[in-house]
Amino acid sequence: MHYVTVEGITKAYGATPLFKNISFHIEEGDKIALVALNGSGKSTLLKILCGKEVPDEGKVWIHKDVTVVMLEQNHNFIAHKSVLENIFSQDNPILNAIKNYELLTDEAAGEPDPVKLMEAISQMDELNAWHFDSKVKQILGKLNIHHLDQEIGTLSGGQQKRVALAKVLIDIGFEHKHTLLIMDEPTNHLDVSMIEWLENYLDQERVTLLLVTHDRYFLDSVCNEIMEIDRETLFIYKGDYENYLERKATREEMDVASIEKARNTYRKELEWMRKQPKARTTKSKSRQDNFYEVEKKAQSRIQEQQLELNVKMSRLGGKIIEMKKVYKSFGNLEILKGFDYTFKRGERIGIVGKNGVGKSTFLHLIQGQIEPDSGKINVGETIIFGNYSQEGLKVKEDVRVIEYVKNIAENFPLADGTKVSAAQFLELFLFTPEKQYTYISKLSGGEKRRLHLLSILFRNPNFLILDEPTNDLDLPTLSILEDFLLNYQGCILIVSHDRYFMDKIVDHLFVFEGNAQVRDYPGNYTQYREWLREQEKNKSEEKKEVKQVAEAKPVATEAPKTRKLSFKEKFELETLEKDIEKLEQEKKELDTLLSSGNLPYEQIESASKRIGEVMEQLDEKGLRWLELSELA
Numbered sequence: 001m002h003y004v005t006v007e008g009i010t011k012a013y014g015a016t017p018l019f020k021n022i023s024f025h026i027e028e029g030d031k032i033a034l035v036a037l038n039g040s041g042k043s044t045l046l047k048i049l050c051g052k053e054v055p056d057e058g059k060v061w062i063h064k065d066v067t068v069v070m071l072e073q074n075h076n077f078i079a080h081k082s083v084l085e086n087i088f089s090q091d092n093p094i095l096n097a098i099k100n101y102e103l104l105t106d107e108a109a110g111e112p113d114p115v116k117l118m119e120a121i122s123q124m125d126e127l128n129a130w131h132f133d134s135k136v137k138q139i140l141g142k143l144n145i146h147h148l149d150q151e152i153g154t155l156s157g158g159q160q161k162r163v164a165l166a167k168v169l170i171d172i173g174f175e176h177k178h179t180l181l182i183m184d185e186p187t188n189h190l191d192v193s194m195i196e197w198l199e200n201y202l203d204q205e206r207v208t209l210l211l212v213t214h215d216r217y218f219l220d221s222v223c224n225e226i227m228e229i230d231r232e233t234l235f236i237y238k239g240d241y242e243n244y245l246e247r248k249a250t251r252e253e254m255d256v257a258s259i260e261k262a263r264n265t266y267r268k269e270l271e272w273m274r275k276q277p278k279a280r281t282t283k284s285k286s287r288q289d290n291f292y293e294v295e296k297k298a299q300s301r302i303q304e305q306q307l308e309l310n311v312k313m314s315r316l317g318g319k320i321i322e323m324k325k326v327y328k329s330f331g332n333l334e335i336l337k338g339f340d341y342t343f344k345r346g347e348r349i350g351i352v353g354k355n356g357v358g359k360s361t362f363l364h365l366i367q368g369q370i371e372p373d374s375g376k377i378n379v380g381e382t383i384i385f386g387n388y389s390q391e392g393l394k395v396k397e398d399v400r401v402i403e404y405v406k407n408i409a410e411n412f413p414l415a416d417g418t419k420v421s422a423a424q425f426l427e428l429f430l431f432t433p434e435k436q437y438t439y440i441s442k443l444s445g446g447e448k449r450r451l452h453l454l455s456i457l458f459r460n461p462n463f464l465i466l467d468e469p470t471n472d473l474d475l476p477t478l479s480i481l482e483d484f485l486l487n488y489q490g491c492i493l494i495v496s497h498d499r500y501f502m503d504k505i506v507d508h509l510f511v512f513e514g515n516a517q518v519r520d521y522p523g524n525y526t527q528y529r530e531w532l533r534e535q536e537k538n539k540s541e542e543k544k545e546v547k548q549v550a551e552a553k554p555v556a557t558e559a560p561k562t563r564k565l566s567f568k569e570k571f572e573l574e575t576l577e578k579d580i581e582k583l584e585q586e587k588k589e590l591d592t593l594l595s596s597g598n599l600p601y602e603q604i605e606s607a608s609k610r611i612g613e614v615m616e617q618l619d620e621k622g623l624r625w626l627e628l629s630e631l632a
Contacts, residue, residue, distance in 0.1 A: 001028040003066050003180055003208055004049065009058030011044055016434075018044055021058070022234035024227060026180065031202075031209040033219045035244075036229035037430055038446025038474045042212050045229070046070065046182050049210070062180075069172050070182040073445065075164040079153030083145065086152050087167045095170075097123045098133050102148060117571055132173065139169050142197045143190075144355070158189035158355065165190075165198075172207060183211040187218050188471050191354050192497050192529075214470050214478055216241050216500040316345055316462045316490060317382035321366060326375035328358070328365060329516070335361050336372070337516035348485075348492045350502045350525060353512030359495045362512070363387075363465050366493070386461025388469050393452040395440055401451060402426065402436040408458050422458070429454045430476060446472045453481065462490035470498040499525050573628045576621050583621070587614045 004026035011018045018041030026032065036042050047053040048060060050070045062068065077086050088099040101120040104112040124130055140146070143162045152160065165186060172179045187195050199221040202209060213219050219226075219241055226237045226244045235251065237244045320343040328335040335358035351359050364370045365377060367385055395404065405426060411419035420428070426436050429450060443451065449472045456464075464485075470478055478501065485492060485505050496502055502509075502525040509528055511519040521528050590611045593603075 001063065001065075001178065003028055003030075003063055003178070005059075005061040006049075007059045007061075009048065009055035009060065011041060011048065011053070011055050017232050019229050019234065020232045022229070023058075024234060024236060026208065026210065028178065028208055029206065030225060031207075031223045032211070032225045032227055033223040034210060034212050034227050034229070035475050037476050038450060038472075039435070039444045040229045042229065042474075043073070043184060043444075046184060046210070046212065049180075049182060063178070066178045066180055068180045068182065069168055071165060071168045071184060071186055073184050075160055077152045077160065077163070080151060082149050083152055083155070083163055084148040087148075087163065087170060089167075090171065094127050094129045094132060097127050097129050098136060101133065102136075114571055114574070121571070135173060136170055139166050139201075142201075143194060161189040162194075169201070173205070179207060181207045181209050181211075183209070183213075185212055185214065185472065187213060187215045187497065190497060192352070192499060192525075193354070195497060195499075214473055214475060215498055216475070315382055317380050319378070319380035320345060320347075320383065320463070320491060321380065322376070322378040323366075324376045324378075326365065326377060327373045328361065328370075329373060330361075333358075334516035336365075336375075336518065339375070339518060341520075343491055346489060346491065348505055348507045349494070350506035350509045351493065351495045351512065352497075352502070352509055352525065352528070354514065357512040357514045359512055360467060362510075363467060363493065363495065367465065383463050384459075384461045386456045386459060386464045388453055388456045388464070388466045390468050390471070393440070393448050393455070398439050398441045400437050400439055401431060401443070404440060404451070405455060405458060408455055409460075412458055413460065425458060426454065429480060446474055446477075449473055450477050453477075457484065464488070464490060464492045466492070466494045466496070468496055469494065470496055470501050499529075569628055569631070573625065576625045576628070580618065580621050580625060583614050583618050587611060587618070590614065 002025070006025070007023050008021045009023075010020045034042050034045065044053055048055055049062075050068050078089075084099060084102060088095045097120070101124055104117050104120050124133065140148075143166050145159075145163060145166055152163065155163065168181070168183070172181055186198065190198065195215065195218055199218060202222050209222065211223070224238070224240075226239075226241070228235045228237070228244075228248070235248075237247050322343075323339055323341045326336050326339040351362065353359055361370070365372055366379075367387060368377070368379070399407075402423060405422040409422070411421055412425050413419055423433070423436060427433070431451075431454075435447075440448065440451070453469065453473070469481065473481070482501065482504050492505065494502065494506060506524055508523060509519075509521040509525065511521050511528065513519060521531070523531075590607050593607055
């Protein structure tokens with residue numbers, strides 16, 4: 001089925017166009033990644049497809065049976081309402097039934113009213129909503145969303161991002177047969193286990209997808225096509241990320257050759273133009289018009305996206321950082337318990353672990369921003385920290401990009417004694433001369449992140465601390481950052497959920513496993529995940545062996561399997577007890593009646609038939625009561 005046709009659309013803000021005359025199609029089942037430099041119009045194009053923006057020129061056609069659902073960077077939640085109310089904000093009978101049932105059975109709300117619970121269960125049965133309810137529970141559980149009665153306004157930005165993702169996944173699952181799912185950086189604020197679950201979920205659901213992401217492993221796992229906006233033009237590549245890089249490199253080589261050819265032609269035509277008389281013939285005018293096209297081509301240039309800087313790093317002494325018997329906790333939450341480590345020159349350490357286990361706290365401790373409960377952290381005298389935090393760029397007043405960087409330093413020193421000017425350094429990080437004179441307030445969110453990163457590196461630190469550096473950065477900038485860090489001679493400490501980035505940069509990992517346990521793993525992230533899977537496989541085999549041994553023993557020695565009954569099962573158990581009591585009473589009365597010997601034949605026949613029905617019901621309900629009792 002044909003979902004979307006985009007024909008010749010153009011969009012500009014002011015005099016600067018984001019993209020010009022671009023066209024593409026989306027078919028059912030397509031999974032497309034949209035990549036471009038920050039500020040090139042990725043988010044704008046997504047909003048045009050959603051109907052939230054209008055192109056200056058061109059047409060967008062969307063099939064009448066297709067519903068467009070978008071996960072945006074900014075969420076329009078109602079702050080004073082609960083997580084559950086925001087997730088189930090649509091007025092739909094199935095969603096309303098699930099919301100009502102979940103509100104009643106939420107453990108934080110206490111024991112539910114039996115009558116209301118029975119009504120909710122009955123409504124779920126009527127709408128056949130149980131299957132979808134289990135899918136909702138899976139989504140909420142995998143995204144670590146549990147306190148559904150909590151006000152959305154009290155959640156952190158990362159928690160709100162996960163709620164927004166859950167809402168989108170629930171919305172596309174319950175009623176829309178034909179859905180185009182648009183996602184803008186869906187993996188931000190997700191830990192690796194969540195990202196891997198989302199990869200599998202999107203693959204199983206077979207959705208039609210258009211997404212913007214910086215996570216190259218996620219892109220490779222989910223998408224089969226890449227669209228790139230480059231110099232206001234759209235390029236389409238079938239296949240994975242590696243194929244995209246190869247074909248893009250080939251295209252740029254052809255562009256360079258084409259520009260060089262245009263420059264040779266331009267030199268000849270320029271000489272001809274200078275010799276031309278003012279009076280124009282038809283033939284000469286045609287050639288002059290062609291000259292201006294050649295001139296435009298000849299004066300274009302391909303932005304180099306490699307960064308080859310032999311950095312003259314600030315001197316790093318023999319002593320880096322020593323951590324001796326460091327303890328840190330917040331109430332009952334233990335972060336470090338007797339942690340020992342001595343950092344070495346040139347180390348590249350990745351920090352991984354679930355959210356809330358103390359990764360950011362560890363970074364603050366090293367920099368002296370918070371104090372340990374006990375133990376010592378000795379920092380070498382020559383250490384100059386470069387801290388790229390998630391808080392983002394802080395500017396007291398609105399200034400131009402070039403002015404902001406020059407306020408840090410006019411030049412960046414290189415190892416060979418030469419210097420790179422602030423303007424040249426900005427160009428290496430893909431800020432064109434025109435963009436350098438833009439006010440910071442006019443930059444896109446991704447451009448601000450890129451400027452923040454650049455400003456940290458421009459200070460020439462010798463110990464880099466990068467807390468989620470890849471969030472909101474575009475793929476060209478990530479490639480530049482990776483090249484810079486691979487040539488960097490100082491120490492690097494990185495917290496990141498970007499597996500591709502971690503694999504490329506780090507030598508070993510600090511794995512925060514929770515409960516103050518920190519594992520020093522000698523390898524990159526992919527190697528760690530493979531080791532972890534191997535450990536889980538071994539545990540699974542051990543459990544299987546234990547189970548086989550247990551099954552070989554007499555049944556009497558087996559421990560009873562127990563689990564907590566659901567609210568529905570509890571209510572059923574209570575109802576069964578009452579029903580059995582009533583049936584036994586009725587059976588007793590019928591027995592008395594039949595044994596009296598004074599009944600007419602018709603009544604004896606009726607009572608005998610009824611006692612048979614009662615006995616049958618008692619057997620059925622008794623068996624179910626035994627089953628639930630054993631579970632309880």
